[in-house]
Amino acid sequence: xxxxxxxxxxxxxxxxxxxxxxxxxxxxxxxxxxxxxxxxxxxxxxxxxxxxxxxxxxxxxxxxxxxxxxxxxxxxxxxxxxxxxxxxxxxxxxxxxxxxxxxxxxxxxxxxxxxxxxxxxxxxxxxxxxx
Numbered sequence: 001x002x003x004x005x006x007x008x009x010x011x012x013x014x015x016x017x018x019x020x021x022x023x024x025x026x027x028x029x030x031x032x033x034x035x036x037x038x039x040x041x042x043x044x045x046x047x048x049x050x051x052x053x054x055x056x057x058x059x060x061x062x063x064x065x066x067x068x069x070x071x072x073x074x075x076x077x078x079x080x081x082x083x084x085x086x087x088x089x090x091x092x093x094x095x096x097x098x099x100x101x102x103x104x105x106x107x108x109x110x111x112x113x114x115x116x117x118x119x120x121x122x123x124x125x126x127x128x129x130x131x
Contacts, residue, residue, distance in 0.1 A: 009034050013041045023082065036105060043107040074128040077113035084109030086116075090131030 007022040007030035018041070022033045076087040084101040101109050117124070 007034075009037055011038060011041065040105045040107065043105060072128065075117070075124040077109060077116075079106055079109070086113070089128055091128055093131060096131055 006025055007027065008019060009022055010017065010019045012018070020037065022030045022037070024030050024033065072091070073089060075089055078085065078087065084104050084106055086099040086101075087095045088097045088099065090096045101112070104112065
């Protein structure tokens with residue numbers, strides 16, 4: 001870890017050097033973010049890196065009603081803002097809210113998303129239709 005206008009991580013994982021901003025000037029926070037970053041790297045399966053949404057379309061998207069080709073994203077988990085979160089969606093209003101998972105790694109958030117969709121798919125669809 002080194003500081004140059006903010007703290008940066010410089011780590012080696014599976015023979016590849018990786019450099020990332022830790023997004024903070026606070027040393028204590030940078031150390032915690034670095035620990036999470038290293039844990040995420042260790043848990044990442046490199047064989048899964050090139051998979052696309054299309055390869056998982058049948059597993060993660062549920063068809064509502066309408067034409068045979070009409071698909072709706074009724075809930076979404078992602079890390080687009082640097083932190084795992086769930087976008088809570090509605091058919092009329094698009095993204096209604098975000099539920100943040102600050103203490104979860106990306107892998108944990110992905111596993112939670114799978115479990116959530118398996119257990120609560122009908123509830124996500126009902127909420128989506130009503131909002």
